[in-house]
Amino acid sequence: MTIAPVLPTYNRAAVSFERGVGARAYTADGIEYLDFGAGVAVNSCGHAHPHLVQALSEQAAKIWHTSNIYQMPGQTKLAERLIAHSFADTVFFCNSGTEATELAIKMARKFHYVNGAPERVEIITFEGAFHGRTLAALAAGGQEKYLEGFGPKAAGFVQLPFGDHQALETAIGPNTAAIYIEPVQGEGGIRPVPHQCLRGLRALCDKHGILLMFDEIQCGIGRTGKLFAHEWAGITPDIMAVAKGIGGGFPLGAVLATENAAKGMVAGTHGSTFGGNPLATAVGNAVLDVVLGDGFLDNVLRQSINLKQKLERLKDQHPTIIEDIRGSGLMMGIKCKVANIALQKAALDEKLLIIGAGDNVVRLLPPLIVTDADVTEAVNKLERACVALEKAN
Numbered sequence: 001m002t003i004a005p006v007l008p009t010y011n012r013a014a015v016s017f018e019r020g021v022g023a024r025a026y027t028a029d030g031i032e033y034l035d036f037g038a039g040v041a042v043n044s045c046g047h048a049h050p051h052l053v054q055a056l057s058e059q060a061a062k063i064w065h066t067s068n069i070y071q072m073p074g075q076t077k078l079a080e081r082l083i084a085h086s087f088a089d090t091v092f093f094c095n096s097g098t099e100a101t102e103l104a105i106k107m108a109r110k111f112h113y114v115n116g117a118p119e120r121v122e123i124i125t126f127e128g129a130f131h132g133r134t135l136a137a138l139a140a141g142g143q144e145k146y147l148e149g150f151g152p153k154a155a156g157f158v159q160l161p162f163g164d165h166q167a168l169e170t171a172i173g174p175n176t177a178a179i180y181i182e183p184v185q186g187e188g189g190i191r192p193v194p195h196q197c198l199r200g201l202r203a204l205c206d207k208h209g210i211l212l213m214f215d216e217i218q219c220g221i222g223r224t225g226k227l228f229a230h231e232w233a234g235i236t237p238d239i240m241a242v243a244k245g246i247g248g249g250f251p252l253g254a255v256l257a258t259e260n261a262a263k264g265m266v267a268g269t270h271g272s273t274f275g276g277n278p279l280a281t282a283v284g285n286a287v288l289d290v291v292l293g294d295g296f297l298d299n300v301l302r303q304s305i306n307l308k309q310k311l312e313r314l315k316d317q318h319p320t321i322i323e324d325i326r327g328s329g330l331m332m333g334i335k336c337k338v339a340n341i342a343l344q345k346a347a348l349d350e351k352l353l354i355i356g357a358g359d360n361v362v363r364l365l366p367p368l369i370v371t372d373a374d375v376t377e378a379v380n381k382l383e384r385a386c387v388a389l390e391k392a393n
């Protein structure tokens with residue numbers, strides 16, 4: 001037998017980590033890495049945040065899992081807090097981003113169904129999008145490389161070029177249910193949607209009576225310096241998918257919705273065995289304690305400016321390696337002139353963890369607790385990585 005014991009669907013780097021503290025992760029040999037990937041924007045509060053460790057430990061000693069057939073006070077509390085800090089009137093909890101996408105799609109279709117327009121099933125998405133790996137989420141993402149070989153693509157998805165307003169106007173028809181978009185594209189290469197475009201989408205959805213849905217699975221929960229990225233544009237969606245950072249490393253996802261958008265989702269129409277169980281929501285509540293704490297988002301903004309300035313300087317110093325710096329908050333992309341995996345590898349050699357993305361970009365997604373010293377160190381490591389690449393070329 002030659003197949004790996006774990007299904008070989010990942011290209012893994014030859015390194016593993018035994019423990020972590022803040023923005024640092026350590027191998028079993030005690031080698032320190034600066035973690036500017038945060039497990040793909042998941043470890044929002046850094047590794048082993050004392051408040052999260054305490055919340056998880058205390059809950060673990062009480063009860064881990066009951067079932068959504070019973071009342072769950074921790075889940076209700078987390079929902080109420082998310083509602084108090086967003087556009088939403090109601091929240092569903094699941095375990096991952098792709099499940100959140102799945103429900104967003106179902107909810108949009110059900111909304112039109114109960115409104116007497118069952119033909120409105122089509123979801124409009126955008127080129128470069130990533131919404132998850134279930135069959136419906138893959139159809140929404142529309143990326144051929146992920147769809148190939150997995151049978152017929154789920155019906156009811158229309159994908160448009162990124163930023164083509166004319167295509168959008170003509171694509172909305174009698175079968176359209178919703179527009180689904182990441183306010184800042186993550187996997188697609190850290191491409192922020194201009195605020196004006198988000199406002200335009202809101203107006204378009206209102207005009208046509210369709211729903212606006214945001215995928216804030218990567219850009220939400222403080223990543224851009226606001227709790228949710230769309231807040232920068234001054235508009236709100238009808239439905240929003242959240243995951244990654246909300247669990248701080250514990251698997252947790254959520255769908256936030258207005259009462260109107262959620263009106264078809266009555267008892268029995270959706271569910272999850274694990275979704276929002278006591279352990280998960282204890283951690284989720286602890287993450288919110290931290291992220292909504294005094295000055296937390298101010299630090300995200302401050303470090304964002306700090307990081308961006310230093311990266312711009314790096315770009316000027318290494319024009320054969322770096323083409324462009326882009327992003328929002330602590331969701332920063334370096335568009336490379338060399339292969340992005342080469343820069344990622346050179347950074348790994350310098351003990352800096354960063355993450356590849358589409359459009360030949362590497363992503364910097366540090367935990368939101370990073371300090372001046374962390375940012376300086378990360379950019380110094382990147383600098384050495386650039387020098388190493390220049391020497392090799």
Ligand SMILES: *Cc1c(COP(=O)(O)O)cnc(C)c1O
Binds near residue numbers: 096
């Ligand atoms: C990661 C991600 C997903 C999928 O989340 P999973 O938890 O891996 O299912 C969906 N959308 C966006 C924007 C993401 O970044």
